[in-house]
Amino acid sequence: MQQAELLSPTTGWALIAGLGIFMTIIAVVVRLRLVRNTKDYIIANRKVGLGFGVGAVIAVWTWSMAIVMSAASAYTWGLSGLLWFTVPNGIAIIVLAPLAVRLRKIVPNGYTIPDYVRKRFDSPLAAGIATLVMLVALLFSILINLKGTVLVTSAVFGLDQIAVLTVVLVIVTAYSYLGGLWTSTITGTINTLLILVPLAVIVLFALDAVGGPEGVFTSLEQANPVYLSIFSAEAAAAFGLTLSLGLLGASISDQSFWQKAWAVKPQHLSRTFIWGGSLFYPIPIVAGILGLVGLASGVTLAEIGGDAASIGPYVLVRLGLPALLVALYVLVVLNASYSTIDGAFAAISSLISVNVLVPLFPRLRAKPLFTLTKLSIVLFGIAAGAIVLSGWDFVSLVLLAQALNASILVPLLLTITWRRITGAGFSWGIVLAVVIGLTVRWAYGELAGILTITAVSTLVPVALGLLSKREFDFADFTRRLGENREIEARINDSAAAQQA
Amino acid sequence: MNYAITASILAVIVAAAYLYHVYSALEVSIRESHGAQEEDADWQHEASIDYRVLSSIAGSTLLIFLLSAAPVFWWLVPFSGIAAAVGIIVAFRLERRPEAARVD
Numbered sequence: 001m002q003q004a005e006l007l008s009p010t011t012g013w014a015l016i017a018g019l020g021i022f023m024t025i026i027a028v029v030v031r032l033r034l035v036r037n038t039k040d041y042i043i044a045n046r047k048v049g050l051g052f053g054v055g056a057v058i059a060v061w062t063w064s065m066a067i068v069m070s071a072a073s074a075y076t077w078g079l080s081g082l083l084w085f086t087v088p089n090g091i092a093i094i095v096l097a098p099l100a101v102r103l104r105k106i107v108p109n110g111y112t113i114p115d116y117v118r119k120r121f122d123s124p125l126a127a128g129i130a131t132l133v134m135l136v137a138l139l140f141s142i143l144i145n146l147k148g149t150v151l152v153t154s155a156v157f158g159l160d161q162i163a164v165l166t167v168v169l170v171i172v173t174a175y176s177y178l179g180g181l182w183t184s185t186i187t188g189t190i191n192t193l194l195i196l197v198p199l200a201v202i203v204l205f206a207l208d209a210v211g212g213p214e215g216v217f218t219s220l221e222q223a224n225p226v227y228l229s230i231f232s233a234e235a236a237a238a239f240g241l242t243l244s245l246g247l248l249g250a251s252i253s254d255q256s257f258w259q260k261a262w263a264v265k266p267q268h269l270s271r272t273f274i275w276g277g278s279l280f281y282p283i284p285i286v287a288g289i290l291g292l293v294g295l296a297s298g299v300t301l302a303e304i305g306g307d308a309a310s311i312g313p314y315v316l317v318r319l320g321l322p323a324l325l326v327a328l329y330v331l332v333v334l335n336a337s338y339s340t341i342d343g344a345f346a347a348i349s350s351l352i353s354v355n356v357l358v359p360l361f362p363r364l365r366a367k368p369l370f371t372l373t374k375l376s377i378v379l380f381g382i383a384a385g386a387i388v389l390s391g392w393d394f395v396s397l398v399l400l401a402q403a404l405n406a407s408i409l410v411p412l413l414l415t416i417t418w419r420r421i422t423g424a425g426f427s428w429g430i431v432l433a434v435v436i437g438l439t440v441r442w443a444y445g446e447l448a449g450i451l452t453i454t455a456v457s458t459l460v461p462v463a464l465g466l467l468s469k470r471e472f473d474f475a476d477f478t479r480r481l482g483e484n485r486e487i488e489a490r491i492n493d494s495a496a497a498q499q500a
Numbered sequence: 501m502n503y504a505i506t507a508s509i510l511a512v513i514v515a516a517a518y519l520y521h522v523y524s525a526l527e528v529s530i531r532e533s534h535g536a537q538e539e540d541a542d543w544q545h546e547a548s549i550d551y552r553v554l555s556s557i558a559g560s561t562l563l564i565f566l567l568s569a570a571p572v573f574w575w576l577v578p579f580s581g582i583a584a585a586v587g588i589i590v591a592f593r594l595e596r597r598p599e600a601a602r603v604d
Contacts, residue, residue: 033530040533045533047529049529050591050594051589052522052525054591055522058588079567082567083561083564087561090556094557097553186526189522192588193518193519193522193585193588196581196582196584197514197515197518199578200578200579201507201508201578204504204507204578207578208503212571213571213572213574216571217571217574228567228568230561230565268595274552274556275587277556278552278556278560279584279587280584281556281559281563282584283581283584285560285564286577286578289574289577289578
């Protein structure tokens, strides 16, 4: 491989700003043509079709870190690493299909998971905990995506990290503010195209640049035949099991997906998540090939600054590919980053509107409700920027996010499927899991921590549920919800909201 | 180079078709947003999803297995990215069909 040479920073800024301007134009069109009130803004009037649903689900789930981490997994563990990174990622989306259908049957006109939790348990505390966990998880997903963007833009263009973070945040906050879920869905679908297709072309040119895959294959075989085996147990033990639990927690605790579960037309619901999970698979697999090229070329960890996540951009820059192809790779990462941040903002707006503004300010009219809902996006954009500028360690952030996601996983599954779970079981399950699990993780490491969190968050709600004599009647609950459409009435006042 | 050039040509064609379908679906969404009320779901026809889930997981594992089988597959696996974009185009087309009103 040749010596690495950075591309012009101007090209980097042009990519960041150009993609932002393109998405903003789409957001303006969407805002003018599709968004008339808070209901359009936070739930897209429940009119999202199959194509937009699938495209948006893939976009939200494709984190910028997923593109660089799939290459990192392959670089570190070979094909078994790629397998353990890829398969649980898709499953985490596919399992949402039956859950989303079940939840949509129970609450046909729902908005957010915490709202369902509040109504099911009649407990503002349980709803408050769910809201807090979900908001923090969304904030973390924004930060982690910013990290991926910074990693790639600094490796390829040598851009200043703080400047990139600030500009990306401002751009995505601005266009997310304009159209809410509709914008996120439509821009996300375009982001998915700009991830899937260029990535395939880039990787094929990269294989061509190294003289074809035959050399890579032989090098890997000679270096260590285990690199070409998908059945190595080493990768599973090292990160596969922890990652699988973390990913399940991440998807199930992510309001971005539940928001879509209530926004997609009911006849397309199950297909949206199954197709979304299935069509997501090529992204990490194709991106992972770059990690294998780096591994076969003998790139050392020291050469890439000790961070395996840098292997993808490093390989492309070192291969001496045309600048256009390297820039295209950065565009893929930017699309992944923008779409997830944008999806997180849309989810935040729904949580703030339905779970904070509506219950706390019962007399708030449609116009200020719509305005405040949109402003919540700006507020979280500023919060994300402040956290980044404070220099908080990203690794700690990722681990904390994983712990929070894992703590809500089982209580949430039980809330959707089990008659016996109580509000106390839900709340204490999450709180104790976080407190005990984080302590165990601090003392005994990541795997012990996440297993403890999962165990405590399972045992507490199950034990309290079994001790309780009450059985929840889902059918009666659905009937009662059908008679009470308070939130619907408040957020669906188009005329008043139009003026906002 | 042949594979990369072929992929580039396919990429342009698929991207154009994809964007056309995004535009058409956006037009439909705009028309719908000014029209009918929410649709009530008919959950009676809901099919089992087990086989689709299993085939999806098997498919992804197969793609990675192919990378371990022979170098020639390394040229083919990246095309799955373009195929996935075609899959989304199919999703746009499916929702236009009258029977798409049925719960899947």
